[in-house]
Amino acid sequence: MTQQLATENKTTESELKAGSNLERILAAGQFAVTGEIGPPKNFDVEVIHRKVSLLKGYVDAANITDNQTGIVRMSSIGAGILIINQGLEPVIQLTCRDRNRLAMQSDILGAAAHGIKNVLCLSGDHQSFGNHPGAKNVHDLDSMQLMRMLQEMRDKNQFQCGEEIAGGGPPLFIGAAANPFADPVELRPLRLKKKAIAGANFVQTQIIYDMDRFKQYMKKSVDLGVTETVSVLAGVGPLKSAGMARYMRDNVPGMTVPDEIIERMEDAVQGISSEDKKARMAASRAEGIRICIEQIEQLKEVEGVAGIHIMAIEWEEAIKPIVTSAGLYPRPVCDS
Amino acid sequence: MPDTEFEPQIIAFCCMHCAYAAADLAGSSRHEYPVSLKIVALPCTGRTDMGHILKTFEDGADGVLVAGCLTGRCHYQSGNLYAKQRVEYVGDLLEQIGLQHERLRMINVSAGMGARFAELASEFTETIKLLGPTGLTKKPRSKEIPLAPEKSTKLMQSTLAKNEQIIHWVDPKSIGKSVA
Amino acid sequence: MIVADQKPIEDIKQMLRGKRKVLAVGCGTCVAVCFAGGKREVGLLCSALRMATDLAGEPVEIDETVVQRECEQEYIEHLGERLDEYDAILSLGCGVGVQSLADSFPNTRVLPALNTKFMGAPSGQGVWEERCQGCGNCLLEYTGGICPISRCPKQLMNGPCGGTDQGGRCEVDPEIPCAWYNIWARMDNLNIQDELMEIHPPKDWSTSRDGGMRRIVRKDLQKPELDEGDS
Structure with missing residues (x-):
């Protein structure tokens, strides 16, 4: 039944790739907002429900991570189905680490049958960072090849082997991730272009704290014509503390957190007794949210930025104040 | 308590340019060091072969000293630094074998440091005395199997060549060692 | 070349439990140039193992030999003449060498003393890196x-x-x-x-x-079969 519905969508709106809410919002030229939900490390449906209640209405779609950082969690597709049933649109993350081309294609067909349309293609964090460091990784395809495969499934109705998908390919809105700051920096816009060629319809970036470097990256990407075919959602994330800011600066590849931001996070707790942990945390988090909102305001002005992707890691409560204060609430409704 | 005190067998691989001369000087200037210490002269501690150290233990030594030039004063520039690395490697190996890595030590002396050599040698001997015997049961060493003569001689000429031992054993008495 | 390194002494000691007499076989090709299983390393390892098993109260007699190329039958077949006296062969060859010994001597247990790591090259003194x-x-x-x-x-x-x-x-x-x-x-x-x-x-x-296991067949190099008409 769902399959029929999907096919109908495709025929009635040939200009849209998949007709997902995210795609419609972007197609309508609205500034899109996506969030992120990390599925639990068990099969507790309540965790999903709680997180959905914090995001629903404030984001256009929510990424569902796929064993992020190599730690086993509820599957992104399984969690995605729960989320659809709760009335929130998922962006399924799909890593090349855990599946070969057979599993990827069958998972995509299964996901499409459940009405999942947005897929974010990732190579995946290396398993050595996770809780099964001795696992064998797959990497049958890389993220470029995965995007190309999904594009051909959708547009050419064919499996990777070239065989026809009888009954038509799945309607997919294909996404990619981009780290604008990893070395070599000068090649990152080219790589974004390559992802566009491979079949990306939208891109979500790594969290941005260094606005100047991001603007340079976007300038080059726009010049390369990337944004003509791909919607770039700039990644933002509220900082919880100065410690977290320093950790991200020191441990995340390519990430620069300007001193100014670290100083602001430090200043936020100045004058509050170190005994009063609660007050310090509240002040620190409030400042993190403020910085995030300011950044969104700046990002709205950057040419080529079509929306934002908010990564509030295990802090979904922050989404509502950020989206509201950034003037992005209520979310537009784009009816089919 | 045993009737006789444990007298450890200690072999010192000494560089000719420094430690060997220092040992000589210790003898001639009447600085005492234990009689149980036997010296093997090497052209440089860079010649120290890890296999020689292990086989020395296997053949009954309780401790092995590798004595080279002061850091930065190697006659061949870096032989003593290589020796240091190998001593560290074999030290780890000794632990894996079940022997204490303290049984192997590298010291650095100059040719003029006779007194210092005697002091370090005595100190090391005391350490080994405290550790006691290795606990190895002395056994004849295993044999090396020659390769099939007819088939492999042609293929194997180089491998078959006997590994000439260029170590020469020195009688401690001949270098003026004096411990009664 | 094939690059390997030695297993920990403890692991090899476990493998040798219950054996009285073992023949250690090194290889003079790849593992010799990466200092894992050549003549020198055979000497070092066997000396260590003799002492380790002795200290553990289960001494194993270990004889040493090296072949030029453990992966080729012609270079190892002569070992067969002496194997009766040994409980096992301890191979210091790569995984290919271990299996060639096992293929050649069906009645003798063959134990690996090395972990075969990769096909690579030295990228500096004492450093090897994978390349293929x-x-x-x-x-x-x-x-x-x-x-x-x-x-x-x-x-x-x-x-x-x-x-x-x-x-x-x-x-x-x-x-x-x-x-x-x-x-x-x-x-x-x-x-x-x-x-x-x-x-x-x-x-x-x-x-x-x-x-699956890969195989290359070169007809031009195989032993020609004598046809009846060819005599």
Whole structure:
């Protein structure tokens, strides 16, 4: 039944790739907002429900991570189905680490049958960072090849082997991730272009704290014509503390957190007794949210930025104040 | 308590340019060091072969000293630094074998440091005395199997060549060692 | 060359439990030049094992020998004459050598003393690095002579990923350089960087170990069979 519905969508709106809410919002030229939900490390449906209640209405779609950082969690597709049933649109993350081309294609067909349309293609964090460091990784395809495969499934109705998908390919809105700051920096816009060629319809970036470097990256990407075919959602994330800011600066590849931001996070707790942990945390988090909102305001002005992707890691409560204060609430409704 | 005190067998691989001369000087200037210490002269501690150290233990030594030039004063520039690395490697190996890595030590002396050599040698001997015997049961060493003569001689000429031992054993008495 | 290193003494000691007499067989080819299983290493390891088993109260008698090439039958067959006196062979060859010994001597247990690591080259004194995984379908033509299959932890064919650290180090291990960082740099140097904008298609892994044990047959090198008419 769902399959029929999907096919109908495709025929009635040939200009849209998949007709997902995210795609419609972007197609309508609205500034899109996506969030992120990390599925639990068990099969507790309540965790999903709680997180959905914090995001629903404030984001256009929510990424569902796929064993992020190599730690086993509820599957992104399984969690995605729960989320659809709760009335929130998922962006399924799909890593090349855990599946070969057979599993990827069958998972995509299964996901499409459940009405999942947005897929974010990732190579995946290396398993050595996770809780099964001795696992064998797959990497049958890389993220470029995965995007190309999904594009051909959708547009050419064919499996990777070239065989026809009888009954038509799945309607997919294909996404990619981009780290604008990893070395070599000068090649990152080219790589974004390559992802566009491979079949990306939208891109979500790594969290941005260094606005100047991001603007340079976007300038080059726009010049390369990337944004003509791909919607770039700039990644933002509220900082919880100065410690977290320093950790991200020191441990995340390519990430620069300007001193100014670290100083602001430090200043936020100045004058509050170190005994009063609660007050310090509240002040620190409030400042993190403020910085995030300011950044969104700046990002709205950057040419080529079509929306934002908010990564509030295990802090979904922050989404509502950020989206509201950034003037992005209520979310537009784009009816089919 | 045993009737006789444990007298450890200690072999010192000494560089000719420094430690060997220092040992000589210790003898001639009447600085005492234990009689149980036997010296093997090497052209440089860079010649120290890890296999020689292990086989020395296997053949009954309780401790092995590798004595080279002061850091930065190697006659061949870096032989003593290589020796240091190998001593560290074999030290780890000794632990894996079940022997204490303290049984192997590298010291650095100059040719003029006779007194210092005697002091370090005595100190090391005391350490080994405290550790006691290795606990190895002395056994004849295993044999090396020659390769099939007819088939492999042609293929194997180089491998078959006997590994000439260029170590020469020195009688401690001949270098003026004096411990009664 | 094939690069290997020795298993921990404790592991080998466990393998030798219950054995009275063992023949250690080193190899004079790849593992000799990477200092894992040549004559010198055989001497060192056997000396260590004799002492270790002795101290553990279960002494094992170990004889030593080295063959020039443990992976070829012609070089190892002579060992068969003496094997009756041994409970096992302890091979200091690579995994190929161990199996050649096992294939040649069906009645003797063969134990591995080495962990075979990779096909690689020395990148400096005392350092070896992986360079090839034998995928059976070389793509170095497209990647500037640097292999991402063996040198990228994710085996990306359209890299680099977002995990390249400053100076082109890999996030998985800062000691290893990012293969794709170097591929881009090298192709830039050769003025062929634009080739990298092409999406390299999914690899056919059937020529890799995914296709099962691989085999090469060269008719021109096989022993000719005498036809009746050829006499």
